[in-house]
Amino acid sequence: MDVPLSRVEVAEFDRVLAGMENPYDRAAAFSALTRINTLYMVMRAGSGHLGSSFSAADVVSHLFLSEMDRPFEDDGDLYFSSKGHDAPGLYAALIGLGRLPEEYVHRLRRIDGLPGHPDVHTPHMPFNTGSLGMGISKAKGVILADRLRGVSRRVFVMTGDGELQEGQNWEALAGAAHRGMGELTVIVDHNKIQSDTYVSDVNDLGDLVAKFESFGWGALRVDGHDQQELEAVFRKRAEAFPGRPAVVIADTVKGAGCDTFAATSMGEDEWRYLFHSGAPTAAHYRTAHAELTAAANTLLTAAGLGTVRLVPQEPRTEPAPGGPRLFEVYGEALVEHADGREDVVALDADLVLDTGLIPFSRRFPERFVEFGIAEQDMVSAAGGLASRGLLPFVHSFSCFLHARPNEQIYNNATEGRRVVYVGSLAGLLPAAPGHSHQAVRDVSAVGAIPDLVVLEPANAEEVRAAVRYCLDSPYSVYLRLVSAAVPDEVTALGTEPLHTGRGRVVRAGGRTVAVGSGPVVLAQLLRAAEELAADGIELTVVELPWLNRVDRDWLASLAAGADHLLVVENHYTKGGQADTVARSLMELGAPHRPRFRGIGLTEVPRCGTEDQALRAHGLHAEQLAATIRAQVRGGTEPAASAVDITLRAH
Known part of the structure; x- marks a missing residue:
């Protein structure tokens, strides 16, 4: 089923920002427009984080439009997200402000587009996210560097309330207070729901104000969706704690901005929030889009700007439900x-x-x-x-x-x-x-x-x-x-009894043998084998599900029947299955050893569709077939993300 989509152009952002005189209404209208585009981006991508993006949107709008000094200049005030799940909303804000190319609105979670989580290769993303809890420490490093360079500016870090369960956050607090880092403000997006359920039902954070104060920090609380209160709390932060790091605990609603996504719409018996990740259904998209558009229209018409101008986009086909993972x-x-x-x-x-x-x-x-x-x-x-x-x-x-x-x-x-x-x-x-x-x-x-x-x-x-x-x-x-x-x-392969270190042939062929594990690699190898068969190369495909073990007798038998042995892995080429197999082959000391090649990732994995990512790293069936063909025929065709190790008898 095709789902009609629409979005807000940057020119409409410009019109609204220029036409809004009241700074509070201006920031609220900006948030409303970014929510519309965030929904479009996630729906177009087929995945993303709506709940966290929506809960943080009003704070982000206030910071960029009202609070920060020269936020997009090298030594201007710095903002970044530590929680990372709010990336789609942050991208939407940066696009609306003209700080990211407008075409990126169509390229969330696509190769050479906008990654699913913050990445430094995207403009105005100073840090990557990884395991949660790194942001405060990163900010401390920036401040230490600024002091050495004689730079004076403020640093704002967005964290999640679920994120505060990570211990590194609490390691970071004492040092910031000890060094009097008045430049540092941490904002807690306190939407009270982590990935699946309520924070209070997982690890209740208790009295956050008291916790931060016990580390020597200033602590304030605010309604994270009220622009007037946000302005007042940041003014109070500057006046009350000029020489100390401070936290602003922003009480927010996950999915705020429309009833469809708002956690406040959850029933008493509901424990799971449905819109943490993934794209909404067509029905949810339609109701949420109508609610978001109505909210924007209320703000715009009150300011005499008419209604929001939406641009229709190519419909997205809702994917058919897949089988169990x-x-x-x-x-x-x-x-x-x-x-x-x-x-x-x-x-x-x-x-x-x-x-x-x-x-x-x-x-x-x-x-x-x-x-x-x-x-x-x-x-x-x-x-x-x-x-x-x-x-x-x-x-x-x-x-x-x-x-x-x-x-x-x-x-x-x-x-x-x-x-x-x-x-x-x-x-x-x-x-x-x-x-x-x-x-x-x-x-x-x-x-x-x-x-x-x-x-x-x-x-x-x-x-x-x-x-x-x-x-x-x-x-x-x-x-x-x-x-x-x-x-x-791969489903059709079934299984055989598991014996540690031993694999099984899943496609019988000739003396060119490819070893792999897991559904991704085996599917690509089986498809590559069909392509190679048309060239007269019969590939034997072997499943070895043991990634750090190999049985010596089993490997000796496999190697004896191979002139070429390749290990393809869903992993970096260093320290993975290929290294284990190669070492074991060397230690066998057999009179015959096949020419060996390990194929895997050699660079940081790319964000995109499955097909895009496989091709970017040389793991697509067509590329594997080309690599194997060149190996067998002694050609020089390069293989993306491949490491060639030749083993010869002495």
Whole structure:
């Protein structure tokens, strides 16, 4: 079904800003227009964060239009978002002010467009986001540099209330107060809902004013949607705390600006906010667009500017619903097995929906613990649970699970505690959220940890087998789950019993052998094999779901039947599966060794559609076929993102 879309042109922003004399109405009207365009951008992209963008919109409008001094000059006042989920709204504001090219309004989450989360390669984005909680520390660094350079300016940082569960925020506070950083103002977008549900139901923040004051900060509270109150609170901040860092706690509503998205419209029995991420349905888009347009028209007509001028855009076809994702299958399998295993407990880091844990949390509420946005705390608690004979399954996105609590994972391993770490959203795809969410270094980050096996299943049947393996294995396991849809040809592969370090042939061919794991790589290899067959090259495709283990006998048998052996991975080329296989081949000392090549990412992953990202990194089936063809025929055709390692017998 086609969904008609419309947006506000920059010329209309100019007309409204020039025609509004009252500064409060001007900022409110600007917010209303940016919300219309934010909705358009997310709908066009097919994904994005509406709730956080809408809750922060009025504060952003006030800062850019009324508060900041020379905000777009090198040494002018600086603003950036630490929470990152408000990026679409921030982009809409910058486009409306003429600070980003207008054509970018059509290119949210597209290659060479606007990344899903802040990235320094976008103008006026001074920092990338990653794991939450980095922003205050980044701001302190800017201020220290400014002082060394003799620059005087203010720095404003937007954080989320859920973000304040990350410990780095609290590490940063004392040092800022100790150094008298009166230049620093932190704004908390206190919309009271984190990714899935209410902050108070996850990790209640308590008295935020008292908490900040206990670190020596000035603290103020304000209605984050009232422009007059915003002006008053920032004036008070300057007068009351000139030599101290200060926080402005902005009480906001997630999805503010229209009833369709506003969290205040949630029923008493509703626990999950529906518009944190993703694009709305056609029905939700239509009602929200009408509400946003009506709100803008009320402000404009009161100022004598008529109604908002909207520009129709190419309709977007609403995608057909897809099949279940691997994390959903995983969640069902975990519940099935936990029925007979009372030692199984599940821990989550504010991603109960996207890690498949809703069924477990409902079936075994006493064995489910929500830790919120606090991965280090969660992983160390898992070590404590394991010390008492329980088997913790620990969940988050792969990009967060392998990185921030890496030391805690290693510490658990040194104690000999068996823990299962389940990382969803693994690998390059989906690429729309951007590199902060594309986990392509997780295998290298955890692969060397003693007695920890990295396992990546390819389809639903293999996920179920992987859960059984995690329950019965003597090892700790890092279960790497791709969140993109599983292609049909990979679903059709089914599964075989899992034996640590051993793979299986999923397409029989000749002496050119390609090894891969997971649905993304295997689908591209199977498609590449069909293309190569037309050229007379019969590719043998092998699935090796073990990313940091390889059985020597199995590998010796595989290598004996290969003249060319390629490992393609949904990961950086350094420290991943190719390195493991290459080292094992060298150590075999066999008289015959195939020519070896590892193919993977060699640069920071790109944000865009799935097809765009695969092509950008040389992992599309057509590119893999070209690489393999050149390898077999001894050509010199370069392969994007490929590392060539030649192994020869001495």
